Amino acid sequence: MISEKNNCLIYQYDNETVQIEAWGKNAVRIRATMNASFTGHDWALEEKPESLGEIQIYDDKDASAVVYANMYSGKNESFGSLTNGKITATVNADGVISFYNQDKKLLLKEQWKRLKDTPSMPLNVYGREFKAVAGDSFRTVSRFIADDDEKIFGMGQYQQKYMNMKGCMLELAQRNSQVSVPFYVSSIGYGFLWNNPAVGRVTFGINGTEWLAECTKELDYLVIAGDTPAEIEETYMGLVGKAPMMPDYGMGFWQCKLRYQTQEQLLEVARKYKSLGLPLDVIVVDFFHWTQQGEYKFDEKYWPDVPGMCRELNEMGIRVMVSVWPTVDYRSENFQEMMEKGYLVRTESGVRIAMTCFGQELFFDATNPDARSYVWSKIKQNYWDKGARLYWLDVAEPEYTTYDYSNYRYQLGSVMEVGNIYPKMYTQGFYEGMKEQGDEMPVNLVRSAWAGSAKYGALVWSGDIVSTFECFRRQMRAGLSMAMAGIPWWTTDIGGFHGARGDDPSFRKLFIRWFQYACFCPVMRLHGNREPQKGFEGDVVSGIGLFGSGADNEVWSFGEEVFEICKKYMFLREALRPYIKEQMLLTHEKGTPVMRPLFYDFPQDKRAWEVDDTYMFGTDFCVAPVMEEDVYERSVYLPLGCSWKDVFSGICYEGGQTVTVDAPMDKIPVFVKAGSKWEINV
Numbered sequence: 048m049i050s051e052k053n054n055c056l057i058y059q060y061d062n063e064t065v066q067i068e069a070w071g072k073n074a075v076r077i078r079a080t081m082n083a084s085f086t087g088h089d090w091a092l093e094e095k096p097e098s099l100g101e102i103q104i105y106d107d108k109d110a111s112a113v114v115y116a117n118m119y120s121g122k123n124e125s126f127g128s129l130t131n132g133k134i135t136a137t138v139n140a141d142g143v144i145s146f147y148n149q150d151k152k153l154l155l156k157e158q159w160k161r162l163k164d165t166p167s168m169p170l171n172v173y174g175r176e177f178k179a180v181a182g183d184s185f186r187t188v189s190r191f192i193a194d195d196d197e198k199i200f201g202m203g204q205y206q207q208k209y210m211n212m213k214g215c216m217l218e219l220a221q222r223n224s225q226v227s228v229p230f231y232v233s234s235i236g237y238g239f240l241w242n243n244p245a246v247g248r249v250t251f252g253i254n255g256t257e258w259l260a261e262c263t264k265e266l267d268y269l270v271i272a273g274d275t276p277a278e279i280e281e282t283y284m285g286l287v288g289k290a291p292m293m294p295d296y297g298m299g300f301w302q303c304k305l306r307y308q309t310q311e312q313l314l315e316v317a318r319k320y321k322s323l324g325l326p327l328d329v330i331v332v333d334f335f336h337w338t339q340q341g342e343y344k345f346d347e348k349y350w351p352d353v354p355g356m357c358r359e360l361n362e363m364g365i366r367v368m369v370s371v372w373p374t375v376d377y378r379s380e381n382f383q384e385m386m387e388k389g390y391l392v393r394t395e396s397g398v399r400i401a402m403t404c405f406g407q408e409l410f411f412d413a414t415n416p417d418a419r420s421y422v423w424s425k426i427k428q429n430y431w432d433k434g435a436r437l438y439w440l441d442v443a444e445p446e447y448t449t450y451d452y453s454n455y456r457y458q459l460g461s462v463m464e465v466g467n468i469y470p471k472m473y474t475q476g477f478y479e480g481m482k483e484q485g486d487e488m489p490v491n492l493v494r495s496a497w498a499g500s501a502k503y504g505a506l507v508w509s510g511d512i513v514s515t516f517e518c519f520r521r522q523m524r525a526g527l528s529m530a531m532a533g534i535p536w537w538t539t540d541i542g543g544f545h546g547a548r549g550d551d552p553s554f555r556k557l558f559i560r561w562f563q564y565a566c567f568c569p570v571m572r573l574h575g576n577r578e579p580q581k582g583f584e585g586d587v588v589s590g591i592g593l594f595g596s597g598a599d600n601e602v603w604s605f606g607e608e609v610f611e612i613c614k615k616y617m618f619l620r621e622a623l624r625p626y627i628k629e630q631m632l633l634t635h636e637k638g639t640p641v642m643r644p645l646f647y648d649f650p651q652d653k654r655a656w657e658v659d660d661t662y663m664f665g666t667d668f669c670v671a672p673v674m675e676e677d678v679y680e681r682s683v684y685l686p687l688g689c690s691w692k693d694v695f696s697g698i699c700y701e702g703g704q705t706v707t708v709d710a711p712m713d714k715i716p717v718f719v720k721a722g723s724k725w726e727i728n729v
Contacts, residue, residue: 049127049138054099056129058138063177067138069100069131071286073272076242077136077144080265081177081185090242090267090468091287091498100131134237134272143174146237148272154237155270158190158255175266184262184464191256197235198656199251200276200644201531203228203496204509210524210644210659212251219247219260219467220452221444221495224510227467228498228532230283234646234656238271238279240287240498244468246452262463275650276531277639283533284638288502290535293569293631294488296366297506297536298624299328300617301572305597306333306370308582310350313367314359316601321363325602325614326621330360331368331439331574335594340408341375341382343422344429357434368437368492369430373422373445373473374401374408381425385411390418392445393456401455402448405594410445413469414459419476426477431484438477440493443470470495471503478503492572496534506536506570514543514554514575519561520660520674526568527662530640537642538570542600548578549598549605556676556712558605559612563715564672566616566623567664569631569641575600612713619729626725630665641665649686652703658684667723668694671716681710683718690721695729 050057058065062081070076070092078085089095104127126139133149145156157174176188199212204226209215212231219227219241229241229249241249245260258268269286273279302320307313313330320327338346345353360367375382375391385391391409392401402408412418426438447455455462457469474493481489481504489504496507507529509522522539529537541561547554565571575597582596598604602613633639640647641664645655648663661671661683669691671683685691687703694717700706708716719726 049104049125049140051102051104051127054102056102056104056127056136056138058127058142060142063142063175065138065142065144065175067127067129067136067144069098069129070269071096071098072282073132073134073278074269074282074286075100075129075131075134075136075146076267076269078265078267079175082183082264086264088267090244091240092242092269093286093288093499096286098131100129103128103130132272133274134270136270146270146272148236152236154233154235154272155239156192158192180262184264187260187263187266189258189266189268193251193253193255194235195253197233199231199233200646201228201231201528201533202249203532203534204507204525204529206512206518206521206525208521208524210527212528214251214253216248216250219245219249220450221467221470221497222450223442223444223446223494224512226470226495226507226510226529226534228496228500228529228534229467230498230532232276232279232531236272236274236279238273238283240269240271240283242267242269242498244465244497246463246466262461264464276647277650280531280533280640280647281638284501287499287533289636289638290501290634291488291490291504292635293536293628294490295624295628296328297490297570298627298631299571300326300620301329301331301368301570302327302601303331303333303572303574304600305576305595306335308336308349308596310352310356312596314356317360317363317365319601319603320365323603326617327363327365329366329368329437329572332370332435333439334370334372334441335405336370339376339379340372340404340406341379341385341411343371343381343425345433353433353435361434366437367435368439369435370439370441371426371477372442373410373413373440374404374442375411376406376408378406385418385421388417388421389458390415390421395454395456395461397454400448402442402446410442412457413473413476414457414465418458419472419479423476423480427480427484431480436481436484436486438491440470440473440477440491443473443493443495445469445473467497471497471500471505474500474503474505490536492538498533501534501536504536505534506538507534508537508572508574509539511544512540513545514547514557516557516560516674516676518543519557519564523564523662523672523674524659526642527644527659530643531647533638535634535638535640536569538568538572539565540574541565541572542575544575546578547575549600553676555605555609559609559712560673560715562613563616564670566620567642567668567670567715567717571620573600573602577604608712615713615729619727622727626665626667633666642670645669645684645686649688652687654684654703655686667720667725669718671718673710673715679709679711680707681716682707683716685718691718692721692726693717694719694727
């Protein structure tokens with residue numbers, strides 16, 4: 048039965064209810080359940096915008112139904128449609144849902160294989176499947192017909208070589224360096240949000256697309272139509288929330304290493320940057336500066352005067368960022384209180400331990416608003432009030448020692464049902480706390496995210512990655528995928544995190560190439576766990592002596608040639624500040640990612656959709672990183688539609704062609720639109 052109720056198009060058959068409704072501009076939201084009612088969760092979506100849509104219901108005798116009926120099934124039978132701007136969703140008498148743009152071009156259609164649809168294949172495969180798993184929860188599958196020519200971009204951060212997700216199978220789960228943000232933009236003119244935080248997977252096969260949620264109460268997704276990727280992306284960001292304005296300090300250079308063990312070590316580094324006349328905006332106090340995991344405070348033995356340290360740094364124009372983990376050790380002074388109040392993640396069976404990192408730890412439950420408030424109260428007391436007002440939210444997935452998602456439970460539900468939303472709520476707690484204290488532009492460096500995290504000031508970095516050129520290439524594509532998934536603030540550990548010696552000539556080449564690339568990322572941040580390890584002395588109770596501090600990781604740590612090249616790009620970044628600020632304003636106001644694939648700005652250029660090793664940095668710069676060792680020239684495709692000027696040589700090229708340019712060790716190929724007001728002298 049097809050009907051209209053509360054401005055929604057409703058399909059009901061047996062125990063299933065499907066609800067189709069207009070949601071914002073050019074978008075429709077689909078929900079389906081076998082339960083008596085919908086949950087009411089909006090998950091990634093903001094409060095519903097005013098948008099009613101136009102609903103039509105036709106029976107099989109209505110001649111006006113023929114045009115759409117023929118489009119979706121080739122038959123003249125009853126169906127309903129809902130039109131909202133540039134998108135129309137239809138559902139026929141059998142419950143098959145299809146989506147069209149304003150030109151009545153088919154964008155997406157559920158895939159059903161039944162005897163009545165395909166007489167030669169009595170397979171009985173359904174476009175929507177529900178299999179009971181526990182109580183009123185189901186294992187659900189949603190299937191769509193594949194388009195042979197379609198390309199798919201977004202979906203978050205996966206450590207793979209592909210940027211076009213067509214043909215990929217992706218786990219919908221959070222892990223260290225894997226960030227599931229289930230939104231993509233299609234080359235055929237639509238965007239798709241899987242609005243469900245359940246653990247699962249998606250397969251973008253050539254013979255069909257299949258979304259799986261292992262445990263959920265309902266199907267929930269959103270489809271957006273648009274004429275360009277930019278229009279789709281901006282619509283999406285308007286529905287899930289745009290990033291705050293990036294503050295000025297976020298646009299400069301950030302310094303970090305595995306960890307500075309003491310206050311004096313950190314201050315010595317900051318003073319040296321200033322004595323050398325080098326720009327530095329943020330310096331990071333990384334993990335195990337604390338007395339114990341879950342106590343959220345400096346160990347006074349090693350950090351005796353935090354207010355004085357922060358004052359000195361502020362006088363130098365440097366802000367301090369402090370690492371925070373969601374782990375709470377059984378030995379923490381806060382453990383018992385948090386346990387009594389129900390602020391800790393639960394286990395379904397076995398010993399109640401979620402992580403083992405120099406102790407036995409549980410994560411605080413970020414889905415519990417009272418737990419978020421409690422943790423923030425400790426942060427405010429021990430960090431904020433002492434002048435340390437920027438936070439690095441590490442282990443944000445959270446990183447279970449064994450990723451046995453079925454064994455953990457949050458207040459909001461089992462991890463299997465809601466687990467992917469944890470990093471968003473982790474960031475939310477800090478964002479809201481900082482806003483309460485008057486910070487109008489909160490930034491939190493965080494290791495994971497989900498759809499809608501951007502509005503909470505989430506600056507995602509790509510996790511504990513390895514120091515190789517292969518890994519570097521993966522990060523470049525991952526950053527563009529994050530941008531298309533709606534996470535516009537993104538960064539990497541320059542040089543990678545694991546497995547490199549500062550005196551290794553091969554690593555130094557990698558470091559230089561990565562440093563150049565980072566100059567043209569939303570945030571330019573140096574971090575890494577360099578070898579050989581040192582700094583094992585100290586208090587082994589808190590771990591400060593068990594975990595070393597890593598070798599030096601400052602720009603002067605890798606030899607004179609590296610240092611001179613680093614200085615060049617640090618000052619280039621400074622010269623770009625006004626440009627970056629303008630791009631960040633577009634991010635804040637429109638949702639435009641700072642770095643994005645070429646097709647974002649040049650959708651009519653078919654070749655731009657094929658390029659995955661070159662990207663736009665804002666509106667005016669085309670960047671082509673060198674991502675292989677001992678390579679000193681690069682072939683670069685320059686998009687059609689304008690002329691491009693090499694910022695190093697000054698040579699101009701017409702767009703729509705591939706050019707080969709020199710790329711000596713001190714140069715990353717960068718081109719600016721001819722005539723741009725942002726032309727720079729290098």
